[in-house]
Amino acid sequence: MTTIYDIARRAGVSATTVSKVLNGYPDVSQKTREKVQRITRELGYQPNAAARGLVTRRSMSIGVFFQDDARMGFRHPFLHDIVASFQDVVGESGYDLLFFSRTTPPSAPQGFEARARHRGVDGLFLLGIPRTSAGLPSLVRSRIPIVSVDLDLFGPRASWLSSDNVGGAKLAVEYLAAMGHTKIGFVGDRYGTKPGQDRALGYHMAMQELGLTFRSEWVAEGDFMEESGEEAMHRILEAREWPTAVFFASDMMAIGAMKALRQKGLEPGRDISLVGFDDVVIARLVTPALTTIRQNTRAMGEEAARELLDLMHNPNRPPRVITIPVELVSRDSVARIGG
Amino acid sequence: MTTIYDIARRAGVSATTVSKVLNGYPDVSQKTREKVQRITRELGYQPNAAARGLVTRRSMSIGVFFQDDARMGFRHPFLHDIVASFQDVVGESGYDLLFFSRTTPPSAPQGFEARARHRGVDGLFLLGIPRTSAGLPSLVRSRIPIVSVDLDLFGPRASWLSSDNVGGAKLAVEYLAAMGHTKIGFVGDRYGTKPGQDRALGYHMAMQELGLTFRSEWVAEGDFMEESGEEAMHRILEAREWPTAVFFASDMMAIGAMKALRQKGLEPGRDISLVGFDDVVIARLVTPALTTIRQNTRAMGEEAARELLDLMHNPNRPPRVITIPVELVSRDSVARIGG
DNA sequence: GGCGTGATCGAAAGCGTTTTCGGGACGACG
DNA sequence: CGTCGTCCCGAAAACGCTTTCGATCACGCC
Structure with missing residues (x-):
């Protein structure tokens, strides 16, 4: 694995300087900046997200709890569409999605909050979660930014969204x-x-x-x-x-x-x-x-994404409840009667 | 955030010892082990995955590249089913799934390999990826364990799977x-x-x-x-x-x-x-x-999961190509004719 | 009493980054 | 010629954890 030090050595500068170049700090001369960038490219360097996350305390990932029970059944083609458009929006801001598995080994952290903290996700997106789920109360108290769909969650950092x-x-x-x-x-x-x-x-x-x-x-x-x-x-x-x-x-x-x-x-x-x-x-x-x-699944996903991004980037932003308009689509299953 | 040091202080031991307890090392006395465990629970401690990953060089996450183009259209309810059963199996071994977003900011790493390395995923699951995608060749060369479905990938650590x-x-x-x-x-x-x-x-x-x-x-x-x-x-x-x-x-x-x-x-x-x-x-x-x-989407997901786990845990395991049996289900769209 | 042994523990290094802060060089200015 | 401000750069600490390796201690045995 090539690190920031490898680049530093090749470029004859310190690791600090490399880091600064990589993060666009202004206090680097044009010359060294270009040199570092060149070598970075040559070495095919990839920053290590874990190391970066450790110090910045941000993982650039959004946790997803997605429950598509048998019971929810056919709703999930649905939820999938929502997630897809959600991801397209947050992706543009550099986030990837961490899907928590339903099954876990007994030794692993359990519960929404513990798992979210364990992975250090920057925000949470909840779909198909029953209102009665254990762990929901402690989750909203945790102050992790959350957006949920079709689940009326109330907390200082929890917005929710559903169709009208x-x-x-x-x-x-x-x-x-x-x-x-x-x-x-x-x-x-x-x-x-x-x-x-x-x-x-x-x-x-x-x-x-x-x-x-x-x-x-x-x-x-x-x-x-x-x-x-x-x-x-x-x-x-x-x-x-x-x-x-x-x-x-x-x-x-x-x-x-x-x-x-x-x-x-x-x-x-x-x-x-x-x-x-x-x-x-x-x-x-x-x-x-x-x-x-x-x-409108697309609008739901996109709105949810924008709301979560806003919540994450803006610590004092109060939560909201968002309603997405629906429309009637008329096909053949209704007969006109009478008059 | 509560760390291993907080626990150590409260328990009157070193951080090393706490770590050992948490990871089940044998060289800790029964007494201190219990004490540490108690305090860990009391403090609601959650290990920090990033920090752990940094030193162990394993993230306990599996990257997923999932392309559900318009073009693939209705195949995706499908792929979703496969992913779901895949996740159920790997979840039992403690893995969560990292879904790479299709959209990315220009500054972020691009391409399968770069993104996988960036996130430090332990393995990769590919679905709906066209054979002609750029970046596939360099991906298989990367020696990251990979399982793909319906994509005939050949590499030292790349298995693939499809229905018969x-x-x-x-x-x-x-x-x-x-x-x-x-x-x-x-x-x-x-x-x-x-x-x-x-x-x-x-x-x-x-x-x-x-x-x-x-x-x-x-x-x-x-x-x-x-x-x-x-x-x-x-x-x-x-x-x-x-x-x-x-x-x-x-x-x-x-x-x-x-x-x-x-x-x-x-x-x-x-x-x-x-x-x-x-x-x-x-x-x-x-x-x-x-x-x-x-x-058989369930079998596909489960087999894919088992294969990937095996590949990840076993460095010299050669890759395989796996075929999942299909079955005919007879309904009403075929008429008997002649005789 | 000396010595080996096994059990238990901790110091320290290291993982790959970011970020603060201070210092050197250099030009401008009085 | 001294002083000050700017521009660049790097040392070092920190993030939270794992893992190696040596130290300590108690004990039993010859």
């Missing part, structure tokens, strides 16, 4: 109403995730504002995944009177519901209309193509 | 033949990726072995993505005589082809049979559900 779930749900219901539907069901989540709660809230708000009658038989809960959507749909179909449309808190549940409908001899998008949430890739490929509320 | 693409393609063709098809087309890739070439090879081998006549009008090329499958199908339909079945080198191209067929008033899975490759999540959700060759 309330607004998106309202959008869905309003759209259904505009298409002539008045009997509108809802399938939410049973785990009380923040997005799930907000989508339920939006549904109820819109129903009320539109003066539509709410019937508890038309409401069921799932876990965001396909099978649970299927079950939920079956349950709703047990009601004596059926809704003409159902809004699902995730695309995958809506897709599962299609299966349930067909089992009963009903045609989704004609006999019963469906609206999903997320706009996963599959949404436009199923039959009928699913009308849904699109989350 | 030749075998899988043969499987597909043989299955179609068993279903009575004799006129079988193929859509490969135009970029000469290793898996694309191998699937083409398997197709041709099987056709020959089965004595089926090969017609160049029945063969087209795409880029693994949906649109290109659609175009390729259209091109094949320009032939005077049509094939009764087409094997696609990716699921997404097969799904695109379904669209093309319907545009011509043909029903996929009845008028023309389709077989894909990959078994992406969507495959079973489209109509008709797609018959395909499933890649």
Whole structure:
């Protein structure tokens, strides 16, 4: 491994001077600067991040806790998109991403905070982490800059971000109403995730504002995944009177519901209309193509990145909560009825 | 930040002794060992990975170059699955994953090797990297342990791994033949990726072995993505005589082809049979559900991990090339014809 | 009592950087 | 000719840890 000393020797200067050149300090003459740069290139020198981090106390890396449980299932193509655009932004500032493994040897540090401190990451990005995770309280107390998605974290250095779930749900219901539907069901989540709660809230708000009658038989809960959507749909179909449309808190549940409908001899998008949430890739490929509320994953990742960079570079910056707009994408799973 | 010296002071021993306790050296008495451990816990001490790495010359992290171009498109849910199981295995040995950002500031080190050395990763995992990438040759020369997927890398410390693409393609063709098809087309890739070439090879081998006549009008090329499958199908339909079945080198191209067929008033899975490759999540959700060759992403990730760990821990271990078995999953997109 | 032995501990060097601070050289200025 | 300011440069300390190697001590044995 070639070090700063190798360069110093070859250039006939001290290691200090080499370091100064490498870090762009002004107090080096043009001549020696060029000489050092030349030799650095010739030797193919690479600074040692560990050594540098040791003294600067910054690792130029951002820790990522990414939980893509079976339970979160199909949400993760999603989370991956978010991470990708997040990384593109922080990458431009020289950061790489350290993904903490879910599995660890027993001897290793455990818990969010311990692991983050162990690796000396400069900030943390959290995705798919359940609100109930142990270690979250001590994490926010740690004063490590954090941005989380879909997790309402409150701390002096913790911002969080999510789609406009309330607004998106309202959008869905309003759209259904505009298409002539008045009997509108809802399938939410049973785990009380923040997005799930907000989508339920939006549904109820819109129903009320539109003066539509709410019937508890038309409401069921799932876990965001396909099978649970299927079950939920079956349950709703047990009601004596059926809704003409159902809004699902995730695309995958809506897709599962299609299966349930067909089992009963009903045609989704004609006999019963469906609206999903997320706009996963599959949404436009199923039959009928699913009308849904699109989350802007790119904007989410980029905003998250900018927020975290800001938090990291600016010690007294107070945290924020950021909401990303959603949009309705209209496809074939909603029928116009009545008028 | 609490250091080893803080512990030493509190315990009335030297830092050396603390370090020994923390690293399980035998030459510490039971009594002081317990005392040090107690204080370590009380202080919530976390070893500093950078400092440790500096002296041990190991970072306990594995670098990942993950390229999920637009071009690779839908392959990436895939690659993500592979990475996830990879991480589960290496995590158990205490490794975390360092994802190199695609974007970098101009001042930062550039290229695979430079960046890997800069971060001091103990090994490298490569996914989705094109064979033609600059910097690959110098990377393999660097003697950093590497495992890559679907990229035929040859070097003293570079193993690579992929699905049994030749075998899988043969499987597909043989299955179609068993279903009575004799006129079988193929859509490969135009970029000469290793898996694309191998699937083409398997197709041709099987056709020959089965004595089926090969017609160049029945063969087209795409880029693994949906649109290109659609175009390729259209091109094949320009032939005077049509094939009764087409094997696609990716699921997404097969799904695109379904669209093309319907545009011509043909029903996929009845008028023309389709077989894909990959078994992406969507495959079973489209109509008709797609018959395909499933890649075992879990096995791929786990095998890759074991291989890399072995390479890292064992300096003279020669590299290997690993092939992961695939299986045919039969759904609704292939019709039985004839007999 | 001398000596070897095994158990336990610590001093010190070293890993590759950054950063502070002081010093030398040199020109300008009174 | 003394003094002061600028411009360059390097010595040294520090970051937090590991690891070698020698020192010390108690003990048992001849």
